[in-house]
Amino acid sequence: MSLTDNELPRTEDEWRVRLSPEEFRVLREAGTERPWTGEYVDTKTPGVYHCRACGAELFRSEDKFDSHCGWPSFDDAIPGAVKEIPDNTLGMRRVEIRCARCDSHLGHVFEGEGFTPKDTRHCVNSISVRLEPRQG
Numbered sequence: 001m002s003l004t005d006n007e008l009p010r011t012e013d014e015w016r017v018r019l020s021p022e023e024f025r026v027l028r029e030a031g032t033e034r035p036w037t038g039e040y041v042d043t044k045t046p047g048v049y050h051c052r053a054c055g056a057e058l059f060r061s062e063d064k065f066d067s068h069c070g071w072p073s074f075d076d077a078i079p080g081a082v083k084e085i086p087d088n089t090l091g092m093r094r095v096e097i098r099c100a101r102c103d104s105h106l107g108h109v110f111e112g113e114g115f116t117p118k119d120t121r122h123c124v125n126s127i128s129v130r131l132e133p134r135q136g
Contacts, residue, residue: 008054008102019053026127027053027104030096035070038126043072047133049124054102058082058129059122067115071107072124075116082122084109097122104128 009015015028025031040049049059049072058081059074067073080100087096087108097106107124115121 015053023052023127026125030105031125032107033071033125033127038071040072040124040126040129040131041070042066043131045131045133047131048078049074049129049131051099051102051104051106052128052130053104054099055130056081056099056101058099058106059124061131061134065116067113067121067123069121069123072126072129073115074122074124075118075120077122082106082109097124 009018012028016024019027022033026033043064046061048057048061050056051058057078059077063074063076065073065075077097082097083100085096085098087094094108094110097109098104099106105125106128107122110121110123111119113119113121
């Protein structure tokens with residue numbers, strides 16, 4: 001069965017065809033890219049960050065900030081774009097963030113760190129998103 005670019009895969013095998021092995025590891029298996037290696041860690045380009053798996057709009061560049069944690073950080077997501085799931089792996093309590101459209105892993109969200117007035121840090125794997133630069 002072939003899928004158009006607008007159709008979401010229904011099985012993990014279909015996702016494997018659409019994504020690179022590293023994209024699949026992070027997006028579909030909740031992996032993490034190594035800190036300071038992602039293409040968007042230091043990016044300041046204005047635009048919108050989309051889910052690399054399905055293309056949904058997730059974050060705006062004006063919500064991106066330097067947290068010096070090794071991954072792109074945003075103090076807000078586009079309303080309704082991400083869902084939060086309790087994550088108790090690795091012996092700690094965290095909150096995983098996933099794309100609300102395709103359920104792909106994006107990273108984790110942390111609160112109470114004091115980085116921004118919103119006091120929230122969406123710590124996102126660069127490989128989970130794709131930046132669409134603002135035109136003009």
